[in-house]
Amino acid sequence: MDLSTLYLHLLLVLHDFSDAYENLALRKSAWQMHSHLWGAELAVDGQFSNLSHFGNQCTIYGNEKSTGEWRVDLGTVLSVHHVFIQYRTENLPWDQNNDFTGRFLGFSIYISNTTSKEDGTLCFKDKIYFRSTIPNPVNITCIQHERYVIFYNNRTYAPFPSGSSTYAYNELCELEVYGCPNPGFYGVNCSIPYPLNCQEGHCEIVRGTCLGCDRGFRGENSAWQRYPFHTTPWAANLAVDGRYEDLSAGGGQCAISANAKHIAEWRVDLGEVLSIQSLFIQHRTDDLPWDERNQYTSRFLGFSVYISNTTNKDDGTLCFKDTNFTVDTIPNTVNITCRIDGRYVTFFNNRTHPPYPIGYSSYAFADLCEVEVYGCPISGFYGENCSIPCPKNCQERYCDIVSGACRGCDVGYLGQKCDEQCNNNTYGSKCSKVCQHCINAEQCDYVNGSCPNGCAKGTYGDKCDIACPSGLYGYNCQDNCSINCGVPERCDRVTGRCEAGCKIGWDPPKCDAECEGTFGDNCSNACGFCFEKEHCHPLNGTCINGCDSGYKGQQCTQVCNNSTYGPNCSLTCGNCLYLYGEQCHHVTGQCPLGCVDGFTGTRCLLLKEGSQYLYPIIYSSSAALGVIFLLVIIIIVKRKRSRMRRHEQEKETKRKVQSYQLNDVYDYAGEDQASFYEVDASSESDHIYAPVN
Incomplete structure (x- = not known):
């Protein structure tokens, strides 16, 4: 059968399937990278009678792009059977002379449960077609259970296969996805309900094979195989049926994969994550001797075994990879020790990058x-007998099947059996995170890193890992930086120290109090001798209520001089002895070198007895007394005259009498004055001191 006949037969078979299944992509939401004037939705509008850009029925990609990607969202996870693609032709014959054949070459189809193709399954990758052989339209069988169907092409690593276009394109006139429109059904016309215990209600669309079992259930459908040769009689579950007496294709005991595939993958679902000790593999022999002449030795070479918790082997652990065996040495059966916890065991082999080792x-x-x-x-x-519980702090309670060592620890624990809490200021998974700024450097919570007694200065938050915002400092950032900082409200988040010093008159380091006993820039100048030790003005140092005794000036820093002392320098020094220009003490008035001759006392204000300075003082005192007495008489006379003016309107006779009396008074006053002189004269003989000379 030639290629064209085979292709025609395939189309007829898939046409029958199309009648049984619905187009799940019709008028669903579509997207494409580098969209052009013709949007992605044109590929799912159900129209493809005109395959040129003039027909407005094809999505057309931007020019000169190295990657092309288009996808349709089925709206929910559905059972898919196959994909139909009608590519752009410009209504020209589809042969090697049509430029669009070169654009179609190399395309891939992925089906995924996310918008990322890497999360899904590669259904088809063109590696065999040429411009003269690539079909259009094309049907691709892809029995999967997914939500997104992705068309992908790229021209990223030149040189490209012969005939391929230089750039990548998505020029889809129609892409149809056939399958069951409602979850939970399979079979012809999607009329058969899924088995009750299929995981998430998902099963294979043709036979109803569960893609996985609910926890606690197992069954013949727990195994899966990519590219099975036929679903019957060589299905994937035959590799887990416990029978392998007949190792040939005719024995009905072996799972057999399809021919001419570059990737072979088979897996079994254990139903839940379990502790695994080892694996046993019996390969097909066709009941012939197992030696270099048996063709199945070459098929077995290079295989790998993975264990994972998802259906993607790359999410798991590679237990074994054959890189050493030859057709002469590869054993059958094979036992592989693989002490690990997992749910899915995957057998994998590939022939994707020739040349292969000899014998492959x-x-x-x-x-x-x-x-x-x-x-x-x-x-x-x-x-032994799986009778010992895994340590309680093992992650998800998984531990080594022999030693009980935990595969991983719950958050906050360390050690082979996860019996050590995080310490030394660590916390979290594997104690890999460092506690932040707990108060007094306390250990944070070993699980979540929170600080039980609050944060050290300068931080806040449950983990004390957030620095105080600008303008705040201290415990839990509750204190405000001073507005009197050199740069207002800018200070150290821990101490509150102003970054640029203080404004004039404010006390460092926090600038939250005026200078006390000092003044000026950073309170660097000492106050003078203000009255009663009062603080000076914080800006300019002036003493608000004056100076202490003995000082003067606005800042009270000048000592009394010019023979003065005391409050406001208002007192005159006594009769001090001045040898070198000294004066009395500026506060007490005391004479530091004593008194001049004739004076005594700490301030030299008292005359010594017998001093030659005594008579002049007596004379001076007498004269002063005389002056005072005379002033008293004058005051009395003035008061009398004042009373006389108040009686000016009295009778004329009274004024004359008054005038007469007044003259008598003046005459009398003159006599008094005379008597004063007499007193002075008479007192002269009463001096108790002898003349100095």
């Missing part, structure tokens, strides 16, 4: 007659 088959196969996985049937146990 040209294509990849998964011809497995039996795969057995040994371990504990209940999660969370280890040891």
Whole structure:
């Protein structure tokens, strides 16, 4: 059968399937990278009678792009059977002379549950077509259970295969996705309900094989295989049916993969994450001797075994990868020790990057007659008979099946059995995180890193990992930086120290109090001798209520001089002895070198007895007394005259009498004055001191 006949037969078969399944992509939401004038939705509008850009029925991509990607969202996870693609032709014959054949070459189809193709399954990748052989339209069988269908092409790594375009394009006139429109059904016309215990209600669309079982259930459908040769009689579950007496295709005991594939993948779902000890693999032999002449040795070479918690092997652990065996040495059966916890065991082989080692088959196969996985049937146990519970702080209670060592610890714990809490200012997963700024450098919570007694100065937040914002400082950032900082409200978040010093008159380091006993820039100048030790003005140093005794000036820093002392320098020094220009003490008035001759006392104000300075003082005192007495008489006379003016309007006779009396008074006053002189004269003889000379 030639290629064209085979392709025609395939189209007829898929046409029958199309009648049984619905187009799930019709008028659904579509997207494409580098959209042009013709939007992504044109590929799911159900129209493709005109395959040129004039027909407005094809999505057309931007020019000169190295990557092309288009996808349709089915709206929910659905069972997909196959994909139909009608590519742009410009209504010209589809042969090697049509430029759009070169644009179509190399395309891929992915089906995924996310918008990322890498999260899904590669259904098809063109590596075999040429411009003369690539079909259009094309049907691709892809039995999957997904939400997004992605068309992808790229021209990123030149040189490209012969005939390929220089740039990547998505020029889809129609892309149809056939499958069941309602979740939970399979079979012809999607009329058969899924088995009750299929995981998430997902099963294979043709036979109803569960893609995984609910927890606690197992069944013949727990195994899966990419590219099975036929779903019957060589289905994936035959590798886990416990039978492998007949290792040939005719025995009905082996899972057999399709021919001419570059990737072979088979996996079994254990139903839940379990502790695994080892695996046993029995490969197909066709009941022939297992030696270099058996063609199945070459198919077995290069295989890998993965264990994972998802259906993606790359999410798990590579237990074994054959890089050493040859057709002469590869064993059958194979036992592989793989002490790990997992749910899915995957057998994988590929022939994607030739040349291959000597003896390898040209294509990849998964011809497995039996795969057995040994371990504990209940999660969370280890040891002999799986009777010992895993340590309580093991992550998800998974531990080594032999030693009980935890695969990982719950957050906040360390040690082989996770029995040590994080310490030394660490916390979190694997104690890999460092506590931040707990008060007094206390240990933070070993699980979440919170500080039980609050934060050190300068930080806040549950973990004390947030620095105080500008303008705040101290415990829990409750204090405001002073507005009297050199740069207002800018200070150290821990101490409150102003970054640029203080405004004049304010006390460092926090600038939150006026200078006391000092003044000026950063309170660097000492106040003078203000009255009663009062503080001077913080800006200019002036003493508001004057100076202490003995000082003068606005800042009270000048000592009394010019023979003065005392409050406001208002007192005159006594009769001090001045030898070198000294004066009395500026506060007390005391004479530091004593008194001049004739004076005594600390201030030299008292005359010594017998001093030659005594008579002049007596004379001076007498004269002063005389002057005082005369002033008293004058005051009396003035008061009398004042009373006389108040009686000016009295009778004329009274004024004359008054005038007469007044003259008598003046005459009398003159006599008094005379008597004063007499007193003075008579007192002269009463001096008790002898003349100095």
